[in-house]
Amino acid sequence: xxxxxxxxxxxxxxxxxxxxxxxxxxxxxxxxxxxxxxxxxxxxxxxxxxxxxxxxxxxxxxxxxxxxxxxxxxxxxxxxxxxxxxxxxxxxxxxxxxxxxxxxxxxxxxxxxxxxxxxxxxxxxxxxxxxxxxxxxxxxxxxxxxxxxxxxxxxxxxxxxxxxxxxxxxxxxxxxxx
Amino acid sequence: xxxxxxxxxxxxxxxxxxxxxxxxxxxxxxxxxxxxxxxxxxxxxxxxxxxxxxxxxxxxxxxxxxxxxxxxxxxxxxxxxxxxxxxxxxxxxxxxxxxxxxxxxxxxxxxxxxxxxxxxxxxxxxxxxxxxxxxxxxxxxxxxxxxxxxxxxxxxxxxxxxxxxxxxxxxxxxxxxxxxxxxxxxxxxxxxxxxxxxxxxxxxxxxxxxxxxxxxxxxxxxxxxxxxxxxxxxxxxxxxxxxxxxxxxxxxxxxxx
Numbered sequence: 001x002x003x004x005x006x007x008x009x010x011x012x013x014x015x016x017x018x019x020x021x022x023x024x025x026x027x028x029x030x031x032x033x034x035x036x037x038x039x040x041x042x043x044x045x046x047x048x049x050x051x052x053x054x055x056x057x058x059x060x061x062x063x064x065x066x067x068x069x070x071x072x073x074x075x076x077x078x079x080x081x082x083x084x085x086x087x088x089x090x091x092x093x094x095x096x097x098x099x100x101x102x103x104x105x106x107x108x109x110x111x112x113x114x115x116x117x118x119x120x121x122x123x124x125x126x127x128x129x130x131x132x133x134x135x136x137x138x139x140x141x142x143x144x145x146x147x148x149x150x151x152x153x154x155x156x157x158x159x160x161x162x163x164x165x166x167x168x169x170x171x172x173x174x175x176x177x178x
Numbered sequence: 179x180x181x182x183x184x185x186x187x188x189x190x191x192x193x194x195x196x197x198x199x200x201x202x203x204x205x206x207x208x209x210x211x212x213x214x215x216x217x218x219x220x221x222x223x224x225x226x227x228x229x230x231x232x233x234x235x236x237x238x239x240x241x242x243x244x245x246x247x248x249x250x251x252x253x254x255x256x257x258x259x260x261x262x263x264x265x266x267x268x269x270x271x272x273x274x275x276x277x278x279x280x281x282x283x284x285x286x287x288x289x290x291x292x293x294x295x296x297x298x299x300x301x302x303x304x305x306x307x308x309x310x311x312x313x314x315x316x317x318x319x320x321x322x323x324x325x326x327x328x329x330x331x332x333x334x335x336x337x338x339x340x341x342x343x344x345x346x347x348x349x350x351x352x353x354x355x356x357x358x359x360x361x362x363x364x365x366x367x368x369x370x371x372x373x374x375x376x377x378x379x380x381x382x383x384x385x386x387x388x389x390x391x392x393x394x395x396x397x398x399x400x401x402x403x404x405x406x407x408x409x410x411x412x413x414x415x416x417x418x419x420x421x422x423x424x425x426x427x428x429x430x431x432x433x434x435x
Contacts, residue, residue: 024200032191042189050199057203116187139184167181174183 020060023070024053031078034140038082038132040121042114048085052078072151075141079151116174123173131166138163249344252354253361254394258346296321296400298334299420302413305332321400330408332417339399345392348383355391355411357418362393364411368403389414396423 031052035045056077063073124132134152137143138159145163149156250257301307305324308331322334345352347365355364368387373379388404391414400421402414 028196028199029191033188036188046192046195049195050202053199054203113187113189116183117189120184120187139181140188167184171180171183 020057023074027071027074028053030141031074032140033142034075034078034136035082036117036121037124037136037140039085040124042117044085048078048081052081055081072147075137075143075151078141119174120170123170127166131162134159134162135166250352252363254339255361255363255392255399256344257352257363257365258344259352260346260348296334296336297422298322298417299422301332301417302409326408328408330406331404332409332414333401333403334421335401335403336398337401339394339397345390345401347390351383351385355415357391357393357415358395360393362391362415362418364415365390365392366411391415391418393418 028049032045032049035048035052036042039045039048052074056074059077063070124135127135130152134148137148137151138145143151145156145159148154149159152159247261248259250259301324304326306326308323308325319337320333320335324332345363345365347367351367352363352365355362366389367383367385368390369381370384370387371379371381386407388406389402389409389411391402391411393400400418402418404414
């Protein structure tokens with residue numbers, strides 16, 4: 001998938017170091033997967049990905065190159081979007097007296113990939129919020145352990161331990177079957 | 179540890195979603211860069227101070243431009259020239275009554291300025307001295323009052339020059355005059371209310387409301403004023419020329435019981 005670079009780079013005069021088209025192409029899947037792992041719902045992930053990129057694009061003049069990479073800046077926005085989303089969802093669930101976790105919508109004629117993701121999402125729902133966030137940053141946003149540690153104010157070894165443990169649990173549970 | 183199963187499970191980004199999002203955000207205008215600028219200022223106190231100082235200077239300059247205020251030095255007197263907001267009251271508009279000695283304000287404060295005695299050697303024909311009230315009007319002290327048969331008045335007053343009180347007038351309503359061979363200020367008219375019934379009515383400059391003549395002497399600004407067109411400017415100047423300070427005096431606050 002490629003995008004016409006002129007369309008977006010025209011508005012990026014102040015962010016000379018950022019090729020927006022290239023950044024979009026590289027970061028869109030990572031942001032989308034981050035939200036997939038956070039929410040367990042591809043449709044929700046699309047909405048949140050849209051919100052993230054729209055917010056980033058609108059405030060692109062405020063991006064400060066000297067204060068970190070574009071990737072960190074974009075995922076900072078993504079995390080804020082996620083926090084707002086979960087806050088809203090908690091409020092809505094509380095008001096409507098819904099179950100604590102949203103469930104993955106059954107999809108008829110689901111492909112294997114979707115079924116796998118469905119199962120993975122159901123397992124992720126059982127994780128504590130902090131571990132799920134770390135897992136999403138690791139496998140969705142594809143952050144290094146160091147980058148995750150830096151953004152969550154935890155030690156790198158701590159992140160490594162958590163990732164290792166969660167990954168092992170998920171793999172075992174997936175192998176066990178539903 | 180093998181983590182391929184996670185990547186294999188992740189859904190692909192829907193192509194139509196990626197394209198439509200790209201097309202949508204390309205049309206969005208950026209938010210203004212002000213917050214970034216403000217953040218930059220917030221990290222540098224010196225820049226903040228500079229910005230505040232520049233802002234104040236700009237506000238002051240704008241005020242001066244809007245009100246068209248400027249100081250005009252005439253001799254050792256300063257006149258505040260005020261502009262656009264002061265249109266003259268012309269014919270057909272109500273004019274305030276000429277104050278009589280009894281209508282002049284009396285002492286309202288606890289202090290008056292003690293001046294020496296000022297004698298006046300000449301007054302226009304028909305005017306005779308009246309008892310001036312001991313009054314204080316914005317630091318002014320009435321030194322003498324003259325009234326004619328039509329109850330028209332001439333008032334002599336004084337104000338310490340160091341007090342910073344300056345006469346004010348719109349352009350073309352004042353001119354430089356000479357009193358005792360020194361520069362003086364002659365002003366034609368004064369502010370007058372546009373309605374006599376409404377005390378809150380707008381006050382506009384009225385050229386027909388008499389003359390004001392200011393000159394300085396011994397650290398004191400003296401003023402002679404009339405309240406209508408019954409004394410010529412040359413007569414007022416002559417009257418000012420005839421004043422004489424009988425004793426040396428320095429404005430000193432004095433308590434009034």
